[in-house]
Amino acid sequence: MDFSPSPRAAELTAAVRGFIDTQIAPLEPGIHADIARRRLAGEDPWAVDPRITELQARAREEGLWNLFLPAGHEGPYAERYGTHGGAGLTNSDYAPVAEEMGRSFIAPLVFNCNAPDTGNMEVLLKYGSQEQKDRWLDPLLDGTIRSAFLMTEPEVASSDASNMAATARVEGDEVVLDGRKWWSTGVGHPDCRVGIFMGVSDPDAHRYLRHSMVLVPMDAPGVRVERMLTAQGVYDEPLGHGEVSLDGVRLPVENIIAGPGKAAEIAQGRLGPGRVHHCMRLIGLSEMALDLACRRASGRVAFGKPVVNLGGNRERLAEARIAIDQARLLVQHAAWKLDTEGQAAVEVSAIKAAVPKMAQKVIDMSLQLHGGGGMSDDFPLAGAYATARSLRLADGPDEVHLGVVARAMLAPYRDAAASATEAEKSR
Amino acid sequence: MDFSPSPRAAELTAAVRGFIDTQIAPLEPGIHADIARRRLAGEDPWAVDPRITELQARAREEGLWNLFLPAGHEGPYAERYGTHGGAGLTNSDYAPVAEEMGRSFIAPLVFNCNAPDTGNMEVLLKYGSQEQKDRWLDPLLDGTIRSAFLMTEPEVASSDASNMAATARVEGDEVVLDGRKWWSTGVGHPDCRVGIFMGVSDPDAHRYLRHSMVLVPMDAPGVRVERMLTAQGVYDEPLGHGEVSLDGVRLPVENIIAGPGKAAEIAQGRLGPGRVHHCMRLIGLSEMALDLACRRASGRVAFGKPVVNLGGNRERLAEARIAIDQARLLVQHAAWKLDTEGQAAVEVSAIKAAVPKMAQKVIDMSLQLHGGGGMSDDFPLAGAYATARSLRLADGPDEVHLGVVARAMLAPYRDAAASATEAEKSR
């Protein structure tokens, strides 16, 4: 066993950390404050902040761009795009890089490594036709457009994909989209040009062949962003989460990714690395919250002592330290398994069930140590809380992932269960 | 022992519940939606909604007004104000009424029973001079003005009152206020005309005699609402929480309540019933969240079953049911002790430590059962969460209240501790 990062991972992690500390951190509070100010002043809070654009340009210059792009694709993309092509990192190597990015709300965007663009780019990379790549992947890798993923629906329990009501009917050489989606992250950004829409294309097919993914330009007739949603009071600019209606949207059949009925297969491949990224960013977010907690509780005095020395505070901090470290190791192990075995569905469900809950708890503890300030926008904790909380639901609620873990662990005992039930019935 | 409510309490509880169900509930979502709409449209989200004014008038007509006013004061106030005078309820009797109000965000305001006005009115009632009552208590009872309580400070750990930095210096026949306060609830309301400000008047006095409470008109020169704060992303209109600076505010010395140095004594009396009210409203809020959880989880289907029948959901609902019931009994017991013994500081700290935490957990569970919708503004859960979360800090953080409980329970063992330490030292 060897817990050291590879030299490449260590180097990029340090570079990303340095960039965040020196370039992003000094600007980030101002950027958030400006969004808040615009919102209060009735100005457009979604307008692109030129500071972010500038930061993106600098990150790209320094080769810190598209680092999420998985190993195996750096070749052609390096040739074609130069630095767009990522660094060819394995999931293990990218994990600590993603953790660093998670310490800032805007860093993922600055490095062109934010959800859902990363997942969408991966889908196009693996399943897109050359035309689809030319039209959408290139500008996404370039950071000149942004994208959304249109899956969750307001009217049904979307944790069960078989509940999906939206349709993507093929009619001749067209595909017609109808339905309503929400929690479509990214649609708040003015550069959001394309969505990957998931809908039922053949209700009578086997449930793994029932759905299709379709590239839908956000300006296609019939597509309408109904509203931007708050998550625990937070709009989460500059990307945001929207509710989108699609009403008889007609598109060329070529917009279907990999052909009709392939959505389940694509989703499976998309979600593994994406969930590792989410979890590693949450590790970074938790570290940020823990750092603030240590700082605040060391620097404020009550009842004659630094707050850190009151009651159970030191124990709580130590427990948070241990919880984060355990969670990080679990994610790194899942990433390593993804790299070495090609898939790790159970391990990925395990981290998805464990990490957001841990992050929610650590952030809540830090918030409590900040007193009233912790709930306000003076600290990034209410925002961090909203992020962690939403990830207990996004990409499948905790309970669904626990169910995946349980199914796998109980499989070897299945015969026992079957014969017990049988015996029972025959009584 | 008798767990039945008194006939008067039962009658008023039913009346309040009926009023909320038939008058408030049909309007409440629209009122909140309108605030959100105005905010997005750059209009003033703090402007008084005429529907609330109308509801207040109706509540008053039906005698559901100032019900919080403690027993013993209904006599003079009934004479002077008619229905303003409350119903002369004990804490025990008011408890279930407050619980009902807690199911709605605006009901407390509609019934003129909202914090911090209730506490401020109690202070004036018990400690105010006739002039102070005439000027401020009458319109507060009348609902024509609103008030704030200016205690917590941004620069220090305010859970320790000895940290307070704001000053209220007496200079001749004037008192001069300086300092910065935040989490001043109510200052967002356009009718907020007066604050009760707490500051150091004599830094060299015994720590129970060091502070004074001063009535400060919000339009006094030197008073400035710097900004409204969000709590977990929520502005909590129509009252809101503000940050207020006071810069050389000069007021007649008569504005000091009960004379200089009386703040600690007044605070002690103010906080007992106020915390019981907070806790009972949180019980109501938790019931609301649990009701939504049962409804949602019964009415949505995933994996072929109502969500309520999936995994541990039924157990979680039952545990929430038990947790709420235990908490309610604990609050009612504290209220009963306040009534029968005149004070119940330890019991009140116990409920303040236990109930917000319980409410936070129940609401979080309900939110999880709602999926993405739970985090949005389509349900009152994100708002409820912010309310419960903020009450783990407001009026003293959990940890401080646990400390009060511990001190009381350990008092009988103090000699053991002293002699053990002594023995240790002499080794």
Next chain:
Amino acid sequence: MDFSPSPRAAELTAAVRGFIDTQIAPLEPGIHADIARRRLAGEDPWAVDPRITELQARAREEGLWNLFLPAGHEGPYAERYGTHGGAGLTNSDYAPVAEEMGRSFIAPLVFNCNAPDTGNMEVLLKYGSQEQKDRWLDPLLDGTIRSAFLMTEPEVASSDASNMAATARVEGDEVVLDGRKWWSTGVGHPDCRVGIFMGVSDPDAHRYLRHSMVLVPMDAPGVRVERMLTAQGVYDEPLGHGEVSLDGVRLPVENIIAGPGKAAEIAQGRLGPGRVHHCMRLIGLSEMALDLACRRASGRVAFGKPVVNLGGNRERLAEARIAIDQARLLVQHAAWKLDTEGQAAVEVSAIKAAVPKMAQKVIDMSLQLHGGGGMSDDFPLAGAYATARSLRLADGPDEVHLGVVARAMLAPYRDAAASATEAEKSR
């Protein structure tokens, strides 16, 4: 609402507390030590300790005997048995008395108020024929014999009564018992003369009419105590828990209580008050553990401070204080409901799900504060832990009781669930 105990309850609670403090407490450690000594020496640890017999006699003289006997039965029993007849306490009034008894492991036996004798006596009182009463109830009330309850079975999940495999077949004027039971409390006592056995008498009847309860003399041919069981390492003398086999035990059909098929009806009536008693005794046990924790943590020093002032210890003690108080109120409320409404099945399931778990947690906390000693037999904590732990399983595991609570609370939403599932199916 009125949280004061009735004068009768207050008086008896004080009398029981006084008796325990002055008569039982000085002897109890020696009694337990002697059992342990006998066990190690190869002597009979189950032999009756004459000190207990003596204590029983004194308790009876002081009128502290059979206090569990429910109100309504004191008349005839007072006439017939004098002080045997109990005090005619309601469940509410008996609750604080039971709490006091719970602070000692042997007090319930000393006062003739121990499980399962109390439940068995109630069954005979309510459902027994005059012959059954004459033969078994009289000596039980007199304390000259003891009894057991033979329900749980080793081979099946006994939380589901329909799993029961033991049979009680009526053959002419005999009933024939076959089966194996365990966790039969009381069979370790040399005076245990009778068991109430539950078995299937008519497998084809409705599931509420399928089982019968039969009085089985422990010396009947075919009855065999196979072994005494440890619960978390503890034999729990002087009553103990046994595994009992019944092999073709033939008894007169008159030994069936209330006739064949009545077991479910009897069990329902037996379990309400019994569970209230269990829970109140656990409250007392938790108080005992908390008292020891305060004492130990106040009287020992580490790192220069009394242990109570280290880390989160004060918070843990305060949380235990609050948890016990909440639990007590919940039990008292259930007792009051039993008294006023005649039944309180859901409330009783709620306390059965909540109280043992609370007790386990409080005792574990106290044990941790005692360091190594806490696990040893120098303190009653390992024994207390075993008691609390076993009550998370005895009389139905936590999960079954949570299920009862959930079913009740979800009943009003059942239509929503039904129509949602219907809608789902018709899609």
Next chain:
Amino acid sequence: MDFSPSPRAAELTAAVRGFIDTQIAPLEPGIHADIARRRLAGEDPWAVDPRITELQARAREEGLWNLFLPAGHEGPYAERYGTHGGAGLTNSDYAPVAEEMGRSFIAPLVFNCNAPDTGNMEVLLKYGSQEQKDRWLDPLLDGTIRSAFLMTEPEVASSDASNMAATARVEGDEVVLDGRKWWSTGVGHPDCRVGIFMGVSDPDAHRYLRHSMVLVPMDAPGVRVERMLTAQGVYDEPLGHGEVSLDGVRLPVENIIAGPGKAAEIAQGRLGPGRVHHCMRLIGLSEMALDLACRRASGRVAFGKPVVNLGGNRERLAEARIAIDQARLLVQHAAWKLDTEGQAAVEVSAIKAAVPKMAQKVIDMSLQLHGGGGMSDDFPLAGAYATARSLRLADGPDEVHLGVVARAMLAPYRDAAASATEAEKSR
């Protein structure tokens, strides 16, 4: 990063697992049953079971002997002792081997890898004189004698070493031991011949130089095993935990290990690997409990379903799966850090705080799924519970280890705390 075990670790892990499955597991229940039988029959439960002696001989033949012996010592010891010398495993490599051993209560002893002999052997190996090694280390490596560690004291809070009251006074060429120790594991075994005693040798020295460790033959005049202790009702044969009094025990000064005043230094080195072993064995114990839980809950039916499909059972199993996996990774990381950096005090405290708590919880969950049987001796769960519970206290209680973690994590913020307190004072 690489999470694969080394080939050597994989090979030995498989060999140990195979040996346990095929040689130990078939005998283990019978061995425990026989101890219980002897105890009940008044025979000596501590007598050596010849089956264990036989298993030890076979383990040694197969080279599965002294595997705990740290890398770097295999050279001389291999030469001198042949297979006694261990396999030269790093902590990382030994970790999965120790996990396997943890699945059985007797396997550690069978492989000569049980506490406290392992720690004692390491102390002699690193700090012992040649004479000490010849007399005590050789037979310990050979498994012909056993040993104890005499540190914890009944009269003081031993988590703070400065509380230690036992003395080891040097008088001329003798050292005189006085004091009382308990929780001395191993003294129940008839072959226990030597203890490592820790006592104050110079009360006026710096606190790191105050104590000495002395080799004390268990048959030295003045040494007396006062009694064997139960831990949660369990005697934990065949090693057991004893209380030992030492009354004027005179030994040659050469019995002091590494000379007077070296106890703290020795303890530091002894505890790191020992705690890793403890934690890895607990991982194995937790896996055993989880396996039993899956098996039992799959194979029993209640309410028409396998128990595993009732309520929250699957979620609880999945959470246990995740908790164990996280804990294992944390321990492996600490082991790796011990290997690569030579020390890992903070990481070792972190695992010591986290793993026993996790194990306690997992075992308790499994026990609950077993119903009444789980508490009895029919399953190894009550014993496993006692083991996990005792490790929340042995080698330092959870809270002390959390304190170590907190101190380390707060060190970088210490200046902030100091200046805040300073500022406070100067106000």
